[in-house]
Amino acid sequence: MENQTNNLAADPTGNLAFADFPASLKLRGKQPSTIESYTRDASRFLEFMHEKKLRLGNLEPDTLLAYENYLRHDCDGRTNSVRRSIIGIRQYFRFLVDRKVIRESPFDFVPLPARDDGLPDQLDEEDVAMLIEAASATTPPIKAARDRAIVSLLSFEGLKASELITLVWTDLMLDDNLAVWGSLSIPGDRSRAIILGPESAAALDAYRNLFREWSAQRPGVISRMFISFKGRESAVSTPTMTRHGLKFVMYELGDKIGVSALNSELLRHHAIRHQLALGKTPEELMGHLGLRRLGNIARHNALPVLEPAPANGFKGTEDLNDERNDDSHDIHD
Numbered sequence: 587m588e589n590q591t592n593n594l595a596a597d598p599t600g601n602l603a604f605a606d607f608p609a610s611l612k613l614r615g616k617q618p619s620t621i622e623s624y625t626r627d628a629s630r631f632l633e634f635m636h637e638k639k640l641r642l643g644n645l646e647p648d649t650l651l652a653y654e655n656y657l658r659h660d661c662d663g664r665t666n667s668v669r670r671s672i673i674g675i676r677q678y679f680r681f682l683v684d685r686k687v688i689r690e691s692p693f694d695f696v697p698l699p700a701r702d703d704g705l706p707d708q709l710d711e712e713d714v715a716m717l718i719e720a721a722s723a724t725t726p727p728i729k730a731a732r733d734r735a736i737v738s739l740l741s742f743e744g745l746k747a748s749e750l751i752t753l754v755w756t757d758l759m760l761d762d763n764l765a766v767w768g769s770l771s772i773p774g775d776r777s778r779a780i781i782l783g784p785e786s787a788a789a790l791d792a793y794r795n796l797f798r799e800w801s802a803q804r805p806g807v808i809s810r811m812f813i814s815f816k817g818r819e820s821a822v823s824t825p826t827m828t829r830h831g832l833k834f835v836m837y838e839l840g841d842k843i844g845v846s847a848l849n850s851e852l853l854r855h856h857a858i859r860h861q862l863a864l865g866k867t868p869e870e871l872m873g874h875l876g877l878r879r880l881g882n883i884a885r886h887n888a889l890p891v892l893e894p895a896p897a898n899g900f901k902g903t904e905d906l907n908d909e910r911n912d913d914s915h916d917i918h919d
Contacts, residue, residue: 600642600678601632603685610681617775619748627674642682645692650675654699669699709856713845714741718789720842728800728823729815731793733835736812738789739770740850743782744857744875747850749774751827753811760791776876783864858883 607628611621634653635641650672657668679691709717714737721733739745749772760768768787771779782790800823801809809825812832816822832850840848854875861871868883877883 600635600682600687603682603687604628604632604678606685607678607681610684611677619746619775622748623670624674624677627671628678630671631675631678642688647692647696650693650696672696672698708859709741709845709852711860713843714853714856716843717741717839717845717848718785720839726815728793728796728813731789731796732812733839735786735789735793736832736835737839737853738786740853741856742786742860743770743780744854744861745772746774746854746876747829747832749776749876750850751810751812751829751832755794755797755811757811758790758794760787760794772876774876778873778876780874855882 608621608625611624616624631653634656635645640649653675654668654672657671676691676693676696679688679693682688683691717737718734721737722730724730724733736750739750740747752773753770757771757773758768759770767784768782768790769779770782770786771777797811797813800813801807804825807825810827812827814824814827814831816824836848836850836853840846858871858875861874862868862883866874868880871883872878872880875883
């Protein structure tokens with residue numbers, strides 16, 4: 587008891603122990619994506635404690651309920667996102683108990699928010715066609731090609747954000763002569779190889795051609811597949827993209843087509859319907875998406891089949907190259 591009192595006095599806000607939290611989750615066999623999520627959720631709650639001048643010794647169950655309300659109303663948190671945040675925070679406070687920083691967690695008996703098993707508002711094929719058109723009209727040309735490839739992988743193949751930002755070029759196999767077929771090895775805790783559709787293959791081929799030019803000007807720079815751009819008119823490029831950077835790309839493109847708060851999860855839902863419309867069975871789609879349960883696949887399977895996009899909705903490699911070489915094309919950053 588005395589030891590716990592000393593630990594609490596040494597770390598009254600729980601910040602000192604935080605550095606060891608990811609390692610403890612790893613020792614418990616948690617997957618990298620789960621470790622990242624729990625760590626992020628705990629960090630945000632510690633920031634909330636700091637803003638409210640709270641200490642571990644005066645936390646109550648109502649504190650977590652107040653934070654849940656803050657996420658819902660001040661941060662516009664979706665039900666399942668709020669639920670995951672509460673789970674991550676409870677995990678952190680159990681860790682503090684294990685470290686003997688506190689005697690017991692004040693949050694163990696706070697009920698978890700109910701899971702929302704409904705589907706979000708859906709994008710149709712015309713929305714995605716507009717999204718690709720908006721991506722192709724950005725500048726510089728390599729950013730346009732990058733954004734088009736990102737949208738294709740998210741909305742047609744259903745990659746998760748964490749999977750997309752860790753891709754490297756050796757994960758991709760494309761026919762150099764005719765980019766209508768390709769395969770992609772997806773890293774992570776749900777690693778798998780998928781066959782790419784023609785839209786994704788064409789988009790990656792166009793991006794790869796420009797990336798080779800970019801890379802040739804930067805000998806020795808080791809880059810992932812998707813690079814980032816910063817500064818006015820995207821003049822500065824960096825060799826990796828973060829989750830935050832991808833989120834900004836989604837917001838930027840969503841704003842151009844009038845879809846507020848566009849995110850990778852919404853595009854992943856579209857990919858489920860897209861793949862089902864192509865004739866994949868739910869079981870085949872589970873393998874394509876790296877899922878262990880049918881979940882949302884079954885819910886999407888009960889919806890009407892997606893209507894095809896307009897015939898000119900998707901642009902091939904030649905179209906993108908034509909736009910790149912046409913100085914009169916109306917481009918906005």
